[in-house]
Amino acid sequence: MIERAAWAVLALIHALPALALFNPGLISRLYGVAPGDGAFLLLHHRAALFLGVLILCLWAAAVPGVRQAASVVVAVSMLSFLWLWQGAGRPAALNSIAFADLIGLPALA
Numbered sequence: 001m002i003e004r005a006a007w008a009v010l011a012l013i014h015a016l017p018a019l020a021l022f023n024p025g026l027i028s029r030l031y032g033v034a035p036g037d038g039a040f041l042l043l044h045h046r047a048a049l050f051l052g053v054l055i056l057c058l059w060a061a062a063v064p065g066v067r068q069a070a071s072v073v074v075a076v077s078m079l080s081f082l083w084l085w086q087g088a089g090r091p092a093a094l095n096s097i098a099f100a101d102l103i104g105l106p107a108l109a
Helices: 002-019 025-031 038-062 064-087 092-108
Strands: none
Touching: 002 025, 002 038, 002 064, 002 092, 025 038, 025 092, 038 064, 064 092
């Protein structure tokens, strides 16, 4: 039961960035990138990848056999962002994303 709840928390953390695939306006709100900016397309693609992470988290919540692989994917996603964010001097514009990932680490553990 606790494992299912932890995976549900991880799914929730990845839901908003995944929704940006279907609502590109979220990209500007989440990341402060305008639609004409070249990075907008990359962030839109990133939303598709987050949809994959979201689906994997939901799958792991339902099927224990998927959890080991899901743990690797989610850990790479969350820890790589935190590492890059730290290396970039902790840009304030991305603090909320870092905070969400930090909150998710205990659920991942």
